[in-house]
Amino acid sequence: MTSATNLKQLYEIDDQQWLSENINLLKQKRFNELDLENLIEELEDLGSEKKNAVSSLLMQIIKHLLLLQYWTVEYENNVYHWRSEVVTFRDQIEGRLTKNLCNYLQQEINNIYKKALKQVKIKTNFQVDFPEECPYTLEQLLDENYL
Numbered sequence: 001m002t003s004a005t006n007l008k009q010l011y012e013i014d015d016q017q018w019l020s021e022n023i024n025l026l027k028q029k030r031f032n033e034l035d036l037e038n039l040i041e042e043l044e045d046l047g048s049e050k051k052n053a054v055s056s057l058l059m060q061i062i063k064h065l066l067l068l069q070y071w072t073v074e075y076e077n078n079v080y081h082w083r084s085e086v087v088t089f090r091d092q093i094e095g096r097l098t099k100n101l102c103n104y105l106q107q108e109i110n111n112i113y114k115k116a117l118k119q120v121k122i123k124t125n126f127q128v129d130f131p132e133e134c135p136y137t138l139e140q141l142l143d144e145n146y147l
Helices: 004-013 015-027 036-070 072-094 099-123 138-142
Strands: none
Touching: 004 015, 004 036, 015 036, 036 072, 036 099, 036 138, 072 138, 099 138
16 A cells, blocks of 8 residues: 555554554655655644643643642641652653753743643632742753752
8 A cells, every 4th residue: 555545545544554654655765655644744743742741741840849839738748749749740751851842841931830820829729829930940840859
């Protein structure tokens, strides 16, 4: 199966087989036989998925650091859990980061912080005075020795 039409049909039936066929065509440099329309869509989705994944992990790190630093009423009951969560999310993000994704996070850190802030405000029933601007650098958030 090597025609682009057949690949487009295969995409609707078996995306793993479709991917395998396109990879084989790329390896053989048979570019004119690729299903370019669906291949482009999949590559765009892959980039978005990676960005969403690292953004989500960074938001979790921020949330737990904020809770650790500012929710003093619950600190004693939750400190070990929150610390453990920070370690877990840092480990997960470390395995996914590329230079490109680091640049993306650097650009988006304020937006990510605002989402995290909204969530911790709700979690603490608006009883804690959190900073309105992100008090952390990206380097601090990713540094296993920071807090």
